[in-house]
Amino acid sequence: MWHQHAIDKVARAALKSQKPCVIWFTGLSGAGKSTTASALEQKLFELGQHTYLLDGDNVRHGLNQDLGFSDEDRIENIRRIGETAKLFVDAGLIVIAAFISPFQKQRERIRSMVAEQEFIEIYMNTSLAICEARDSKGLYKKARLGEIKHFTGIDSDYETPDNAELTLDTAQLTTEECVEHILQYLVRTGYLDVQC
Numbered sequence: 001m002w003h004q005h006a007i008d009k010v011a012r013a014a015l016k017s018q019k020p021c022v023i024w025f026t027g028l029s030g031a032g033k034s035t036t037a038s039a040l041e042q043k044l045f046e047l048g049q050h051t052y053l054l055d056g057d058n059v060r061h062g063l064n065q066d067l068g069f070s071d072e073d074r075i076e077n078i079r080r081i082g083e084t085a086k087l088f089v090d091a092g093l094i095v096i097a098a099f100i101s102p103f104q105k106q107r108e109r110i111r112s113m114v115a116e117q118e119f120i121e122i123y124m125n126t127s128l129a130i131c132e133a134r135d136s137k138g139l140y141k142k143a144r145l146g147e148i149k150h151f152t153g154i155d156s157d158y159e160t161p162d163n164a165e166l167t168l169d170t171a172q173l174t175t176e177e178c179v180e181h182i183l184q185y186l187v188r189t190g191y192l193d194v195q196c
Contacts, residue, residue: 012092016050019191020089022114023182025098026107026161027124028153029139030131032170036124036178037098043179044094047194052088054081054097069150075106082110089114094191102152104159120191122182123164128153130171 013020023040025033034055041053064080067073078101088095101107111119131153132140143151150156161167166185168178186192 009090009092012090014092016092018049018092018094020092020094021118021120021191022085022089022095022097022110023120023122024085024101024107024110025096025122025124026101026164027126028128028131028158029100029151030134030136031124031126032168032175032178033098033100033124035175036122036168036170036182037096039175039179040182041096043183044096047192049094049192049194050092051094051096054085054088054095054099069148069156071103071150071156074102074150074156078103078106078110082106082113085110086113089118100152100158102156102158104162107161120166120185121161121164123161123167124170125160125167126170 009020023037025037027033037053037055041051044051064077067077078099081097081099085095085097101110107121111121135141139148139151140154142148143154152158166181168181170178173181183192187194
């Protein structure tokens with residue numbers, strides 16, 4: 001049974017004068033998730049918001065270092081991230097999560113873990129061709145050579161979101177423009193009460 005604390009999410013959020021939520025970036029490797037998420041966190045910090053950024057590479061160095069890249073491990077990776085994000089939302093934070101998170105069912109599961117209106121899915125809809133051309137870490141090249149197995153977009157599927165709150169394409173938008181679109185959405189929907 002879940003232990004109820006004397007101080008709840010509403011009280012924690014009120015102390016921070018903000019509306020907690022999960023801003024979940026999904027898309028292929030190289031789509032601009034981490035870059036945009038980091039720039040968004042910086043902007044929210046400048047606006048006085050209390051945030052925490054969860055990034056795929058960083059989480060795999062600690063919390064999920066025991067997981068590989070099979071479909072089963074990817075599912076467990078996202079489950080653990082969802083549980084972590086839920087705790088941070090309970091702490092009253094705006095959680096920014098940047099993960100390939102290729103499976104629709106898993107993203108919907110994360111959405112269901114938090115209260116209604118506390119999950120904002122942002123689909124970084126940058127084409128495979130553009131992502132592969134960027135390939136700053138050389139991962140696509142290794143996947144094409146068979147050196148990396150189960151690589152999303154090459155030999156493992158990516159399921160496009162059915163109901164993302166925002167869709168952004170970093171082949172068409174700069175990082176700054178992506179952040180501006182997100183901030184406008186957050187203000188328009190009542191997550192932020194600030195002048196951007």
